[in-house]
Amino acid sequence: MNIFFKRRKSLFDKIDDNSIAVFFAGEAPVKRGDEFYPFSPERNFYYLSGLDNQRLILVMIKNEEDKEEILFIERFDEIKAKWVGPVIKKEECREKTNIENIKYLDEFEEEISSIIFNKKIENIYLNLENRYFKASSPDFDMAQNIIKNYPYIKIKNIYTVLSEFRTIKDEQEIKNIKKAIDITCEGIYEMMKHSKAGMYEYEIEAYFDYVLKKNAVRDKAFTSIAASGKNAVVLHYSENSAKTKENDLILFDVGASYGYYSGDITRTFPVNGRFTERQKQIYNIVLRAQEMIISIIKPGIEFKSLNESLKKFYIKELKQIGLIENDDEILKYYYHGVSHFLGLETHDVGRHNEGVLKEGMVLTVEPGLYIEEEEIGIRIEDDVVVTEYGCEVLSENMIKSVEDIENFMRENRADD
Numbered sequence: 498m499n500i501f502f503k504r505r506k507s508l509f510d511k512i513d514d515n516s517i518a519v520f521f522a523g524e525a526p527v528k529r530g531d532e533f534y535p536f537s538p539e540r541n542f543y544y545l546s547g548l549d550n551q552r553l554i555l556v557m558i559k560n561e562e563d564k565e566e567i568l569f570i571e572r573f574d575e576i577k578a579k580w581v582g583p584v585i586k587k588e589e590c591r592e593k594t595n596i597e598n599i600k601y602l603d604e605f606e607e608e609i610s611s612i613i614f615n616k617k618i619e620n621i622y623l624n625l626e627n628r629y630f631k632a633s634s635p636d637f638d639m640a641q642n643i644i645k646n647y648p649y650i651k652i653k654n655i656y657t658v659l660s661e662f663r664t665i666k667d668e669q670e671i672k673n674i675k676k677a678i679d680i681t682c683e684g685i686y687e688m689m690k691h692s693k694a695g696m697y698e699y700e701i702e703a704y705f706d707y708v709l710k711k712n713a714v715r716d717k718a719f720t721s722i723a724a725s726g727k728n729a730v731v732l733h734y735s736e737n738s739a740k741t742k743e744n745d746l747i748l749f750d751v752g753a754s755y756g757y758y759s760g761d762i763t764r765t766f767p768v769n770g771r772f773t774e775r776q777k778q779i780y781n782i783v784l785r786a787q788e789m790i791i792s793i794i795k796p797g798i799e800f801k802s803l804n805e806s807l808k809k810f811y812i813k814e815l816k817q818i819g820l821i822e823n824d825d826e827i828l829k830y831y832y833h834g835v836s837h838f839l840g841l842e843t844h845d846v847g848r849h850n851e852g853v854l855k856e857g858m859v860l861t862v863e864p865g866l867y868i869e870e871e872e873i874g875i876r877i878e879d880d881v882v883v884t885e886y887g888c889e890v891l892s893e894n895m896i897k898s899v900e901d902i903e904n905f906m907r908e909n910r911a912d913d
C-alpha cells in the first residue's frame with residue numbers, strides 16, 4: 498500500500514465528521530530582488546503526500562457518508578516552463594500519492610466554498626504551527642479568511658495530531674534517516690582524514706560538504722558546527738572561521754538530509770590526530786556517559802529522566818576528578834539537554850518532555866562537557882531508534898573511542 502495513502506487513512510480516523518483538513522506545501526521565501534531561498538516542503542504536507550513541489554495544496558474531506566481527497570496543482574504555463582521547467586503533471590501526482598481527484602490551484606477558492614456549502618462543513622483543520630507571535634503562513638491566512646467569511650465554522654489545529662503521528666517512525670522513515678546518517682558519517686571520516694593543526698575550521702568542514710555533494714545531497718539537515726578549542730563551548734557556534742592550533746580538539750556537529758530526513762551526529766577529535774592526557778580523560782567521561790544513556794533507553798522510560806541520569810553521572814565523575822565540589826556546579830560544564838527527536842526536522846516534532854519513550858521513536862543521544870578555562874569542549878552524538886526491549890544505534894559504525902580515532906587518523910591521513 499502507498500505509504501502516504503496509509504498515513505492519510507490514519508489521519509482520517511482522527512478528524513471529526515463534516516470536516517475538511519487543508520495542507521499547503523508552501524513556497525520558497527524571497528531572499529532579495531528576484532532571488533529565492535531554496536524550497537523545502539512543509540513537513541506535514543510532505544509526510545501526507547510525498548510531494549515536494551511548491552504551492553501544492555492537499556484537501557481532505559470527511560462526512561458520515563464518505564472520505565474524499567483533492568490535490569491542487571499548478572496549471573502548465575509555457576513561458577514559465579522555458580525558464581524554470583515544467584510543473585508536476587496530474588498523472589505523476591496520482592502515481593505518487595494515490596489521489597485520483599486532481600484540480601488546479603486557480604480552482605481552489607471556488608472548490609472550498611462549494612465543499613463548505615454542499616458537505617455541511619462544521620470544522621476546518623489547519624496546520625497551525627506557531628512558534629512566533631507574528632506567525633505568517635498560508636495556513637494562518639486561510640484561518641483568517643475562514644473566520645471572516647464563515648464565522649460559524651470551527652477552526653481546529655491538526656498540527657498536534659500529526660506531531661504525535663510523526664514521533665513514531667515507520668520502516669521507510671528509518672531507512673531515510675539511516676541513509677542521512679551514513680552520508681553524515683562518511684563526511685566525518687573525510688574530515689578526520691584531512692584534518693591538520695593550522696587549518697581553518699571551514700577548511701576542514703569543506704571535506705564534509707564535498708562528501709554531501711558527491712552523494713547528491715543538496716541540503717544539510719542544519720548549519721554545520723565546526724568548533725575548535727574554546728569555540729566548542731558555544732553550543733551553536735557556526736562562524737567556523739578560526740584557525741586551529743596544535744593541541745586543539747575540534748567539535749563537528751553535522752547532519753546530511755536525505756529524502757527530507759535528518760541525520761545529526763557529533764564527533765570531537767584532535768586536529769592533529771592525538772589527544773592530550775587531559776583531553777583523553779574528559780573525553781572518556783563523555784563517552785562513558787553516552788554509553789550509559791544508550792544502555793537505559795527502552796520503551797516506557799521517561800524522556801526527561803535521560804537528562805537527569807546524565808547529570809547524576811556527571812556529578813559523580815566530575816567530583817572524582819576534582820573539577821567540581823558541589824552538585825549544582827555541574828551546570829557550569831554541562832548546560833543543554835541530552836536528547837531530542839529526529840526525523841523530518843532535526844529538532845523533530847513531539848512533546849518529549851512530557852512523555853515516555855515508545856518503540857519506533859528516533860532520538861539523539863548527545864552528552865557534552867565544556868570546560869571554558871581549559872579550552873576543551875567535547876560532545877559525542879549518535880542517533881538511536883527505540884526498539885521493543887531497548888534501542889538500536891543507527892550510527893553504530895561511526896568510531897568514537899580515543900583509540901579508534903587516533904588509529905584511524907594515524908593510518909588514514911591524506912598527504913595534502
Ligand SMILES: [Mn+2]
Pocket residue numbers: 761837861863878
Ligand atoms: Mn542534535
